[in-house]
Amino acid sequence: SRTHRIAVLAGDGIGPEVMTDALRVLDAVESKFGFSTERNVQLVGGAALDATNNETPLPAETIAACENSDAILFGSVGGPKWENLPPDIQPERGALLPLRKHFGLFANLRPGVCLPSLTHASPVKNELIPNGFDVLCVRELTGGVYFGSPKGREERDGETVAFDTMIYKRSEIDRILRVAFTAAMGRGKKLVSVDKANVLASSVLWREVANEVAKDYPEVELSHLYVDNAAMQLCRRPDSFDVLVTENLFGDILSDEMAMISGSLGMLPSASLGGKKEGSELYFGMYEPSGGSAPDIAGQGIANPIAQILSVAMLLRFSLGENDAADAIEKAVSAAIDKGFRTGDIATGAATEKKVGTSEMTDAILAGI
């Protein structure tokens, strides 16, 4: 039978508990669809800092385990305990940025979904999103101002100046646009490219390349929005978007805004994809919930496991090619929601709902597989 290798990095906060449940779901689809995974469990984030005497949130063994895997299943990292460490070794920055760069994970896919039955959880008025919404945000993840050089500070004319460089190569823009156009082809065929071409030279190039790549995808309707306008439209008419593509920093801001507007951060998975594997349509990738480690509710058994479980589905689809298993998980999640199962973050208190904790929600999902 088919065997795959995955690195499992649960991390901090609610990470370990939702990871446990996501792996139960993985077990279930493995038996059902006849494949298996070798799971290399490693420390990351605060857990790794604690184990290494604050040396690093990303130990060499962890990187090695990822290198020897087909994909990384990531939980979440960070918490108050490590907040005052130097930025470079803080759990989020010190683990996420190096992982992205080391594995060339340039394409961050972040679905922003508000199910029609969960519009009450969105901060946006229900009448603005009568049918919920389903947006895919494609964020460039290894370029731009995150990694551009020079970056640093120096003394000029007797005072400190600090600088960062927002920089894009044509090829970097080209490849992320192709990921976005391909995604749009498989969805509603509408792509919005977000930039600040009225101010930034890097955005002028971004827009040029977007218009060029568009010629290879004549069926997709491409439009452009300035980032300030995009931030406005996401609040007012999130359901008018299909796929949105943008550079690293704008994607950081807009995908979080979109996630908050969806109202169910606890349900949103994400994929960070690198190149395709040799001779295959599959990507090496890292999969993780869009939300954070939620230290305030960690250990209570009440976290919503769905974001982590749907991250497993994305991993199965994009990195392992186990599409049937991915479909089965996604259907089982929808079914559990349709049956009224709700963790605290998405509950209204309505009589038709069954309010559950982490493991009961997972049981409800397992029942549908």
Place this chain on the structure above:
Amino acid sequence: SRTHRIAVLAGDGIGPEVMTDALRVLDAVESKFGFSTERNVQLVGGAALDATNNETPLPAETIAACENSDAILFGSVGGPKWENLPPDIQPERGALLPLRKHFGLFANLRPGVCLPSLTHASPVKNELIPNGFDVLCVRELTGGVYFGSPKGREERDGETVAFDTMIYKRSEIDRILRVAFTAAMGRGKKLVSVDKANVLASSVLWREVANEVAKDYPEVELSHLYVDNAAMQLCRRPDSFDVLVTENLFGDILSDEMAMISGSLGMLPSASLGGKKEGSELYFGMYEPSGGSAPDIAGQGIANPIAQILSVAMLLRFSLGENDAADAIEKAVSAAIDKGFRTGDIATGAATEKKVGTSEMTDAILAGI
């Protein structure tokens, strides 16, 4: 009697019609409070492009008029007619950025107000903002990635790369933080500084300077938010903010998001302040509505004039020192809203409302002066 000089730049779209009405309100407070203004009316934006055969949206006469004034009252610029011109001479970019730079207008004050009686117009659920909200966004306006150099493109290793530089001097951060702290002292004494210090060197300096300047304002409670988190919190709990301060690009994005969330873009003025005038507490400044030129409704007499009228109030307060006149305008606007007067953008259709056009709204405001 006191005489002041102002440059009046109505611009495009709804600019001219709301400017006409704002000047009627200025006339009224002049007679009532015994001062006068010399008004130097000039072209800007698309109107200037049309008059100069597409040479410039900011003619030399316009700049000269501003130089000879105590303040600039600005309408709005832009529209489909000029959208395909080269970026450098487009109405928005080609007029706004040079005006900001030429006059050193480093402090952009953008109130994001949702009156308790207008929460229906916000895209955010009313139960999240039962009492509306009142946030002041202080945006740095002449630094950062907007003006940093190098900016441009070149060939490297056989392909085009394009770059912008996000750069801040300590003194630039210091002065905008002082504006924000001072504003916070006059309000709720809560200041949130927004940065991306987990990624950007310029943000690390920003945060350091913010913490230092805070020592001079011990009564103000300073906190820090990452920009991605700020974009989320503005959607979910806008009423938890008092004053927000941030750098140019983040301010562009967040102040627009905040304006949209307030639901009444047509009511929001803004001030862009330069240095204080010699031996005075008054600033040279430019005052304009936060919304755009709304070409779709221009010429129909239905635009909400309140943003332009409240821009006059800000001008009177910050640049002319006519505080009683400013207060009178702000009170008259509130009174007109309380009496039920509503332009289309803020109307619900409720029986208690009086739906009016631009000039009737202005008449209602004049009645309160």
